Amino acid sequence: MKANESIANYDIKVREYTNYAIKSIKNVCKNFGPRPVGSEAEKNAQEYMLKDLEQWCDTAVRQEYKCSDKAFMAWVPLGATLLLLNVLCFTLGLNVVGLVLAALALFFVVAEFIFYKPVLDVFFPKKPSGNVYGVIKSKGETKKRIILSGHTDSAFEWTYTYKGGRPLVATIIVTAVISILLGLGANIYGMIHFGGAFGSVVWGAEGNVALRIIAVVMYLTAPVLVMALKFCDYKRPVMGANDDLTGCFISCAAAKFLHDNDIRFENTEVAVLCAGGEEAGLRGAKAFVKDNADMLHQDGVETIFVGFDTIRELDFIDIYEKDMTGMVKNDRRVAELIQAACKEVGYDVHIGTIALGSTDAAAMSQAKIPASSIVAMDPTPARYYHTRLDDADNLSAQAIDFGVKVALETVFLYDEKGI
DSSP states (O other): OOGGGSSTTHHHHHHHHHHHHHHHHHHHHHHTOOOOTTSHHHHHHHHHHHHHHHHHSSEEEEEEEEEOSSTGGGHHHHHHHHHHHHHHHHHHTOHHHHHHHHHHHHHHIIIIIISOOOSSGGGSOOEEEEEEEEEEOOSSOOOEEEEEEEEOOOOEEEHHHHHHOHHHHHHHHHHHHHHHHHHHHHHHHHHHHHTSSOOOOTTSTTOOHHHHHHHHHHHHHHHHHHHHTTSEEEEEEOOOIIIIIHHHHHHHHHHHHHHHTTOOOSSEEEEEEEESOSTTTSHHHHHHHHHTHHHHTOTTOEEEEEEEEEEOOGGGEEEEEEETTTTEEOOHHHHHHHHHHHHHHTOOOEEEEOSSSOOHHHHHHHTTOOEEEEEESOTTTOTTTTSTTOSGGGOOHHHHHHHHHHHHHHHHHHHHHOO
16 A cells, blocks of 8 residues: 555555654754754654654653764865965975874865764763654564654755855865865975975975975965855854755654654554764764664564655666765665655656765665665755754645655555565
8 A cells, every 4th residue: 555545545644644744843943042062952852753743653761872073074174285285395305294194184175074983082972862763663573774864954054155155165066175285295296206204395496386386286275275264153053944844854754744744653663863963074873873773673573764865856866876976875775765755756866876965864874774865856966955044944745745755655665564
């Protein structure tokens, strides 16, 4: 049976759950505000979600863990600082020092942003956050489990997404990449030219034209690197109405629909995960996997994860088969399940790769749990992405209605066919 066949007047009834999701998002924004991971606002929002899930699920809990709110994005100002110091070292002929600095910048970018490894967390204080998890049990023996998910935390504002949008953000990213490559290559060349780890000032008698041209190019990158120091505004967390209260309350709305209409599957358990710390480097999803390993890998129970992240723009719907900037492969079967659900809702959605960044599905895939995620946002990125514009006035009722229907169709399809 399909979700749209489960009750009479399905489309009309689903609007009630869309309205529930919109009202809940507005309530969280109004009453709790921006929610950096580990903040009191995030905790209050999670407790709000927990109270809802307690009404509709057989069990609902909040599981605590700890993480830093600033460590994940610290690679940006840290990398910029290292690259600026590299410019100075190269100018002074301290090539081995400059090489180390450029290599460190590359390491932090790759470790934190490409692979989401918590290498900087040790330098930052940790705060308590949590994951909210509700379960609607199956009637009989549980043979399958589907987890619908969104993340509860919101980001710190990306200064240049707000001030300049894609062109300015792209300029900073491209300049950073050039600076790293230039820092590595220039210092190696300097060591070869001067015949050792340390040389002379490039503008001195022992320098050559090539070294001076490289130095000038480095000087041209410096103003952009200075701008990168303020890439994140840690004094301005954003509201995160779309990213990702939409995912949380679309998932909660699906649970409410099942409860209100007395729908319980014979062998399929339906769960909702409102995860903390996605904006802090998927820390909440990783903690959830660690804390619930036995349940997630339970013998005889197939578990899949379906993430909803920023459901706002129906012209830019995508399902991610490759996550974490293409470094993690999600499960094609789960992606196709979501794709089939979208077709039931009337949308032919592409299965692709996230260009930059990640979703909580990546943490699940890394833990060998079949997972995929669906996003509906301009990937360029959208002007509201991680800015103050992502507020409750910027919601799309049509997109949220789409999300609720996709969540329900995915659940019903999974119960009927599995993956």
